[in-house]
Amino acid sequence: MTPLENEISALKKELINMWMLVQSQLNNAKEAMIKFDKDLAREVLVKEKRVNSFELKIDRDCENIFALFCPVAVDLRFLLAALKINTNLERIGDIAAGVAKYVIESSVNFDEIVLENTSLLRMYDEAVNIVTDTRIAFEKEDTVLARSIFKRDDILDTINVSAPIAITELIKKDLNSMPEALYMLSIFRKLERVGDQAKNIAEEIIFYVEAKILKHFESSKRNVDGEE
Amino acid sequence: MEHSVVSATKFNAWFGDNHAVKNVSIKIEKNQVVAVMGPSGCGKTTFLRCINRMHELIPGTKTEGSLKLYDDEIYSMNPIYVRYKIGMVFQRPNPFPNLSIYDNVVAGYKLNGLKMSKADMDVIVEKSLTSAALWNEVKDSLHKKGTFLSGGQQQRLCIARAIAMEPEVILFDEPTSALDPISTSSIETLFHELKTNYTLIIVTHNMQQAARVSDKTAFFYLGELVEFDNTKKMFTAPKDARTQNYITGRFS
Numbered sequence: 001m002t003p004l005e006n007e008i009s010a011l012k013k014e015l016i017n018m019w020m021l022v023q024s025q026l027n028n029a030k031e032a033m034i035k036f037d038k039d040l041a042r043e044v045l046v047k048e049k050r051v052n053s054f055e056l057k058i059d060r061d062c063e064n065i066f067a068l069f070c071p072v073a074v075d076l077r078f079l080l081a082a083l084k085i086n087t088n089l090e091r092i093g094d095i096a097a098g099v100a101k102y103v104i105e106s107s108v109n110f111d112e113i114v115l116e117n118t119s120l121l122r123m124y125d126e127a128v129n130i131v132t133d134t135r136i137a138f139e140k141e142d143t144v145l146a147r148s149i150f151k152r153d154d155i156l157d158t159i160n161v162s163a164p165i166a167i168t169e170l171i172k173k174d175l176n177s178m179p180e181a182l183y184m185l186s187i188f189r190k191l192e193r194v195g196d197q198a199k200n201i202a203e204e205i206i207f208y209v210e211a212k213i214l215k216h217f218e219s220s221k222r223n224v225d226g227e228e
Numbered sequence: 229m230e231h232s233v234v235s236a237t238k239f240n241a242w243f244g245d246n247h248a249v250k251n252v253s254i255k256i257e258k259n260q261v262v263a264v265m266g267p268s269g270c271g272k273t274t275f276l277r278c279i280n281r282m283h284e285l286i287p288g289t290k291t292e293g294s295l296k297l298y299d300d301e302i303y304s305m306n307p308i309y310v311r312y313k314i315g316m317v318f319q320r321p322n323p324f325p326n327l328s329i330y331d332n333v334v335a336g337y338k339l340n341g342l343k344m345s346k347a348d349m350d351v352i353v354e355k356s357l358t359s360a361a362l363w364n365e366v367k368d369s370l371h372k373k374g375t376f377l378s379g380g381q382q383q384r385l386c387i388a389r390a391i392a393m394e395p396e397v398i399l400f401d402e403p404t405s406a407l408d409p410i411s412t413s414s415i416e417t418l419f420h421e422l423k424t425n426y427t428l429i430i431v432t433h434n435m436q437q438a439a440r441v442s443d444k445t446a447f448f449y450l451g452e453l454v455e456f457d458n459t460k461k462m463f464t465a466p467k468d469a470r471t472q473n474y475i476t477g478r479f480s
Contacts, residue, residue, distance in 0.1 A: 073472045
């Protein structure tokens with residue numbers, strides 16, 4: 001391998017490690033939400049600093065590779081994609097920390113049946129799966145899997161759109177559930193953004209592997225043509 | 229549609245039995261900077277030298293196919309006229325050592341016995357040196373020998389000598405490989421200015437230079453033209469795997 005290939009391979013490993021950490025943050029925040037485990041929520045907040053450190057290190061590594069190796073073609077596309085994926089992953093990490101904060105702030109626990117009935121758990125599971133699959137797509141350079149993310153983000157969007165109805169119903173049934181309901185509505189919104197970040201990442205994977213730009217392209221056309 | 233200045237169609241060149249340029253077809257448009265790159269021995273310099281018929285100066289060489297300057301077959305034209313119209317700048321600066329800066333610039337006219345008045349020559353010298361971004365540095369020492377200049381200045385003097393003949397095309401064979409980064413930078417800046425009036429074809433081993441200065445890039449490998457496209461496209465998303473391997477340093 002050339003020195004540049006070694007650098008890129010190391011950077012890829014670093015990104016995958018960050019991805020794993022972000023996935024575990026999302027899962028732990030979910031666990032803390034379901035079990036109302038404030039200790040676990042605090043652990044998520046502590047580990048958020050590690051996510052931030054990953055972001056800084058990956059930014060610095062990219063800057064060094066640009067400066068020292070003048071990458072072109074697929075290497076250039078990889079680095080540009082890595083920079084953006086890095087930012088998106090850090091934001092997903094922020095979202096996990098945001099959910100954990102709600103658990104810490106909330107004085108009442110989240111009812112698991114309510115979480116189920118409002119589709120919040122289903123949405124959460126789908127969001128975590130999407131993040132996992134974008135990682136697999138990145139590792140394997142699998143653009144078919146990356147393209148599948150666009151449709152799955154639409155599922156999150158649909159649940160998010162119907163969230164106010166579910167939350168209104170919850171409040172109507174029991175006015176005392178208002179604080180819990182408002183936290184849940186905020187979590188719906190946050191999970192919707194996880195889908196957006198994952199979609200951005202999928203676009204970057206396709207850009208890196210196929211040199212196709214899908215940004216700002218209608219999702220229906222994106223799946224068929226895959227390019228502008 | 230804009231006319232191609234230089235166009236090759238199924239063009240081949242040989243050194244004895246060595247088939248150095250194979251079936252090359254390319255169209256080079258006016259006022260473009262075209263970079264030609266490829267590994268050593270890929271035929272890029274041979275192709276460049278064919279364009280102004282320098283190739284045939286070596287015994288045992290032959291060519292086949294079409295190579296045109298506008299609509300005229302270069303190999304049916306008078307070779308001296310071809311070299312008026314298609315100037316060349318080489319790897320190492322090569323001003324005539326015994327001639328002054330002034331005489332170096334008008335050497336093409338003098339060596340070909342083209343007579344002109346002193347006033348006309350003065351105009352050509354000033355215009356050519358200005359175009360080569362050298363006038364301000366040498367205007368007070370025009371009658372000093374060209375070899376007293378720095379390497380970068382000597383190379384710009386050679387460019388001025390090529391420009392003096394008012395060519396259509398200027399060929400550059402690794403023009404900055406013998407220069408330091410500052411001189412290289414001044415020559416690269418000059419390329420941007422020269423393309424307003426001339427078409428430039430530059431053979432270079434420096435890929436970053438190809439990326440910086442050219443509008444289009446041609447990649448040669450084993451005598452074939454593998455890919456010819458906009459430089460931005462070639463350096464971000466080349467079509468051919470061989471091009472990608474070469475520019476990313478993965479060539480075995």
